[in-house]
Amino acid sequence: xxxxxxxxxxxxxxxxxxxxxxxxxxxxxxxxxxxxxxxxxxxxxxxxxxxxxxxxxxxxxxxxxxxxxxxxxxxxxxxxxxxxxxxxxxxxxxxxxxxxxxxxxxxxxxxxxxxxxxxxxxxxxxxxxxxxxxxxxxxxxxxxxxxxxxxxxxxxxxxxxxxxxxxxxxxxxxxxxxxxxxxxxxxxxxxxxxxxxxxxxxxxxxxxxxxxxxxxxxxxxxxxxxxxxxxxxxxxxxxxxxxxxxxxxxxxxxxxxxxxxxxxxxxxxxxxxxxxxx
Ligand code: C2E
Ligand code: CA
Ligand code: CA
Ligand code: CA
Numbered sequence: 001x002x003x004x005x006x007x008x009x010x011x012x013x014x015x016x017x018x019x020x021x022x023x024x025x026x027x028x029x030x031x032x033x034x035x036x037x038x039x040x041x042x043x044x045x046x047x048x049x050x051x052x053x054x055x056x057x058x059x060x061x062x063x064x065x066x067x068x069x070x071x072x073x074x075x076x077x078x079x080x081x082x083x084x085x086x087x088x089x090x091x092x093x094x095x096x097x098x099x100x101x102x103x104x105x106x107x108x109x110x111x112x113x114x115x116x117x118x119x120x121x122x123x124x125x126x127x128x129x130x131x132x133x134x135x136x137x138x139x140x141x142x143x144x145x146x147x148x149x150x151x152x153x154x155x156x157x158x159x160x161x162x163x164x165x166x167x168x169x170x171x172x173x174x175x176x177x178x179x180x181x182x183x184x185x186x187x188x189x190x191x192x193x194x195x196x197x198x199x200x201x202x203x204x205x206x207x208x209x210x211x212x213x214x215x216x217x218x219x220x221x222x223x224x225x226x227x228x229x230x231x232x233x234x235x236x237x238x239x240x241x242x243x244x245x246x247x248x249x250x251x252x253x254x255x256x257x258x259x260x261x262x263x264x265x266x267x268x269x270x271x272x273x274x275x276x277x278x
Contacts (some may be wrong), residue, residue, distance in 0.1 A: 027085060040063075041061055041062075042060045043057040043059055043262060043265055043268050045057055045259055046117070047273060049246065052272050054110070056253075057116055059096075059100075059117065060073065060119070061089065086121045093118050094136075097116045097148075098116070098140070099140070101115075116147065118150060119151045120152055122156030125167070126162045131166060134170060146174050148175050149177070149178050150167075151179075152177070152179065152180060154180070154184075155186075182200045182203060183202060183206050184203050192224065192228050198230060200221070202222075206218050207242055207246070218249060233251075233255060234246050234253070258274070
């Protein structure tokens with residue numbers, strides 16, 4: 001390649017090498033950051049549309065990386081998912097989120113008695129130690145298992161028999177299971193009746209889309225989920241009109257900037273439905 005000068009292949013090679021180095025550095029920094037306590041959980045209220053009150057929150061990880069500020073999960077979860085690091089992160093998140101419920105219980109007020117949903121990667125769900133990570137978090141915190149929901153994306157259910165088995169075991173423990181980002185993968189409504197899940201979270205792209213057909217699809221998803229005795233949470237609710245449509249469709253719960261953004265534990269607001277909607 002030298003004799004031919006810097007050809008396209010060689011430049012591509014350099015870029016690929018730089019990209020791989022960057023990922024390796026990020027992974028090392030993240031591993032260190034997790035051990036050094038640089039990761040924090042933010043919490044976003046999930047509103048019960050029946051009562052208008054917050055009954056649970058979703059835990060969303062942030063990395064307070066020195067010299068980089070607050071790093072959002074999309075910037076590091078994909079790198080963590082390439083190795084067992086995402087399992088270490090999941091174990092930490094389960095322990096931290098359940099411990100937070102106990103701290104909020106002790107504080108009382110609007111933060112007492114909440115439930116929490118933790119995002120778990122498909123890679124972690126398929127690991128043999130997943131169940132132990134959950135039971136450890138439950139034992140250390142002493143919370144009732146029904147106050148913990150594990151959120152997984154539907155793609156993990158397709159080809160991982162162990163993942164399905166773990167979901168069944170989690171539900172036997174009394175832990176709740178939610179399918180995240182529903183509608184973006186390949187799970188059909190018909191399959192829902194056979195999956196070991198309690199809650200379906202409708203992806204933001206369907207909730208916020210101005211396309212007329214999407215409102216019908218959301219209504220259909222909600223009634224299908226209900227016919228299989230699943231609860232439905234709508235994600236990414238930003239506008240009053242979206243909330244009205246969800247209320248009209250008997251959606252069970254909703255989450256989004258209209259009510260509250262994800263915030264640190266100490267800042268969790270007493271989120272309620274806007275007065276006009278009730
Ligand atoms: P997700 O589980 O689908 O989480 C919902 C995302 O939507 C969050 O982004 C949340 O801040 C954002 N969101 C909530 N309401 C609204 C809204 O009204 N409008 C808009 N535009 N966005 C809204 P975030 O916190 O950046 O998290 C991104 C993704 O990173 C999550 O998507 C989840 O897949 C992943 N993630 C977050 N925390 C964890 C974690 O602890 N473990 C794992 N494995 N993944 C995580
Ligand atoms: Ca989620
Ligand atoms: Ca989601
Ligand atoms: Ca998402």
